[in-house]
Amino acid sequence: MKHFSTKIITWYNQNKRDLPWRNTKDAYLIWLSEIILQQTRVEQGMAYYLKFAEHFPTVKHLAQADNDKVMKLWQGLGYYSRARNLHTTAKTIYTIYKGKFPDSHEEILTLKGVGDYTAAAIASFAFNKPHAVVDGNVYRVLSRIFGIETPIDSSVGKKEFYKLANELIDIKNPGLHNQAIMEFGSMQCKPVNPDCSVCPLNTNCYAFAKKVVADLPIKEKKTKVRNRYFNYMVFRNKGTIAIHKRTAKDIWINLHDFPLIETTNELSEEQLIKSPEWKKMLGKTKYSIKSISTSYKHILSHQKIFARFIEIDCKESLKTFLPNDILIIKESEIQKYAVPRLVELYLERL
Numbered sequence: 001m002k003h004f005s006t007k008i009i010t011w012y013n014q015n016k017r018d019l020p021w022r023n024t025k026d027a028y029l030i031w032l033s034e035i036i037l038q039q040t041r042v043e044q045g046m047a048y049y050l051k052f053a054e055h056f057p058t059v060k061h062l063a064q065a066d067n068d069k070v071m072k073l074w075q076g077l078g079y080y081s082r083a084r085n086l087h088t089t090a091k092t093i094y095t096i097y098k099g100k101f102p103d104s105h106e107e108i109l110t111l112k113g114v115g116d117y118t119a120a121a122i123a124s125f126a127f128n129k130p131h132a133v134v135d136g137n138v139y140r141v142l143s144r145i146f147g148i149e150t151p152i153d154s155s156v157g158k159k160e161f162y163k164l165a166n167e168l169i170d171i172k173n174p175g176l177h178n179q180a181i182m183e184f185g186s187m188q189c190k191p192v193n194p195d196c197s198v199c200p201l202n203t204n205c206y207a208f209a210k211k212v213v214a215d216l217p218i219k220e221k222k223t224k225v226r227n228r229y230f231n232y233m234v235f236r237n238k239g240t241i242a243i244h245k246r247t248a249k250d251i252w253i254n255l256h257d258f259p260l261i262e263t264t265n266e267l268s269e270e271q272l273i274k275s276p277e278w279k280k281m282l283g284k285t286k287y288s289i290k291s292i293s294t295s296y297k298h299i300l301s302h303q304k305i306f307a308r309f310i311e312i313d314c315k316e317s318l319k320t321f322l323p324n325d326i327l328i329i330k331e332s333e334i335q336k337y338a339v340p341r342l343v344e345l346y347l348e349r350l
């Protein structure tokens with residue numbers, strides 16, 4: 001289509017939101033915002049961006065920060081591998097690139113946690129390099145306007161959309177073009193019920209003309225979701241509480257939760273208390289069950305977690321029966337530790 005970029009940029013200049021990371025050319029801050037905004041809504045990501053930019057105004061500040069502090073600041077945002085990669089990459093830029101953010105697309109792409117989309121975003125926003133961004137918004141806009149029915153999650157589809165996006169880019173204003181198309185997808189060509197009557201591209205839009213807006217884009221696979229049942233053992237003794245730093249290759253690495261008995265299906269309280277895992281964890285220690293919470297449901301992209309918190313008062317020191325990888329801390333200090341949102345919700349209700 002002729003003038004695609006001009007139309008999108010004109011729309012953008014009239015309708016864009018004023019977002020702090022759009023007022024900078026600092027690649028570090030742009031990268032920070034892009035990592036925070038992956039799988040996160042702008043409204044939620046904003047507070048985190050401002051917090052990170054304030055605590056770590058430069059890549060050096062982030063590289064030299066304590067990992068627990070980074071994780072604590074990230075708490076509640078989810079997808080915690082982003083925070084770990086953010087910290088690792090800050091160290092890489094500080095040591096290998098002497099604190100100067102690399103400016104070539106190829107080098108940016110080698111950074112941990114940076115994929116095709118983020119590399120193109122940084123290269124174009126910070127350095128005005130002509131690399132098209134292709135995120136969910138861009139897939140939606142292109143599939144609808146150009147009537148592309150190739151599934152966006154197939155390798156053929158990815159190549160097709162990537163090629164088209166790069167053909168459409170305004171090579172004089174790649175950063176502006178990329179911002180514009182993403183904002184257009186986010187604000188105008190929304191996933192559900194976009195207001196096509198006010199859209200400046202409606203005369204050029206295949207989906208609008210053919211009345212297939214709701215059918216595009218097309219996805220091939222449905223994500224399989226696994227159910228997991230977490231029985232959190234909240235052990236207490238004389239003002240102390242037992243917590244556990246998650247280090248295994250699983251969700252929430254480096255965050256803290258409680259000693260856990262995980263099952264593949266839901267057990268009754270009686271079944272749980274009689275289970276070998278319960279007996280193994282408690283051994284011969286003397287305890288009383290103070291309460292068992294109702295189930296908390298927590299949905300992740302590929303997993304549904306059903307958690308309950310079993311509060312157990314112990315007669316003896318927690319160290320005597322819990323394994324060494326369990327931390328015994330003062331309960332009054334639990335707020336210092338980074339925890340997943342699920343545990344945070346439980347703690348808020350205490």
Ligand code: SF4
Nearest residue numbers: 189196199202205208
């Ligand atoms: S006409 Fe509707 S479907 Fe087409 S680009 Fe505009 S908002 Fe999207």
